[in-house]
Amino acid sequence: MGGPGLDFWFRFIFLMAILVIILNSFGALMRRWLKVEKKRGFFSYDHVNKKHEKIDWTIRIIFVPLVLLLFIILSGRAIVSDSEPGWYTWLHPFYLFIVFMVATEGLKAFMEWKYAENKRAYIVTLSELGFGFAVIISMIMTDFWGLL
Numbered sequence: 001m002g003g004p005g006l007d008f009w010f011r012f013i014f015l016m017a018i019l020v021i022i023l024n025s026f027g028a029l030m031r032r033w034l035k036v037e038k039k040r041g042f043f044s045y046d047h048v049n050k051k052h053e054k055i056d057w058t059i060r061i062i063f064v065p066l067v068l069l070l071f072i073i074l075s076g077r078a079i080v081s082d083s084e085p086g087w088y089t090w091l092h093p094f095y096l097f098i099v100f101m102v103a104t105e106g107l108k109a110f111m112e113w114k115y116a117e118n119k120r121a122y123i124v125t126l127s128e129l130g131f132g133f134a135v136i137i138s139m140i141m142t143d144f145w146g147l148l
Contacts, residue, residue: 011147014147015144015145015147018145019135022135023128023131023132023135026127026128026131027039027124027128030123030124030127030128031124034120034123034124035118035120036118036120036121036123036124037118037121047111048108048111048112048115048116049111049115051111051115052107052108052111052115055107056104056107056108059100059103059104059107060104063096063100066096067093067096070091070093070096073091074091074092098133101129101132102129105125105126105128105129106129108122108125109122109125109126109129110122112125
């Protein structure tokens with residue numbers, strides 16, 4: 001009837017498993033190499049202090065209405081003009097996600113550098129961010145490593 005086939009979903013799940021293994025392995029190796037304490041859990045997010053928590057939640061709360069506003073703007077642009085891309089093409093959700101990740105992880109790295117007990121923790125955060133972007137860019141440039 002339509003939609004992706006079963007083969008696509010097997011390859012997609014395989015790709016996601018590879019990503020999780022690569023990114024978690026890199027983080028674990030960096031933490032071991034720099035002797036930085038392991039994070040609490042798989043989906044947990046450790047705040048360095050209350051100030052970090054407050055600023056982080058402020059960033060997150062700002063991004064939610066921004067995403068909704070951009071959805072409305074981009075939906076209107078698609079209806080009005082479907083031909084030439086304009087100034088608003090940089091408002092694509094992928095770019096917004098990059099800004100969000102850099103903002104939250106950059107804040108975390110700064111707070112770790114400034115306030116954490118282990119001053120090398122910020123190096124792990126920045127290296128994980130850089131490595132994650134490198135993996136994503138390599139996936140995009142190689143058509144998801146030829147898996148999809």
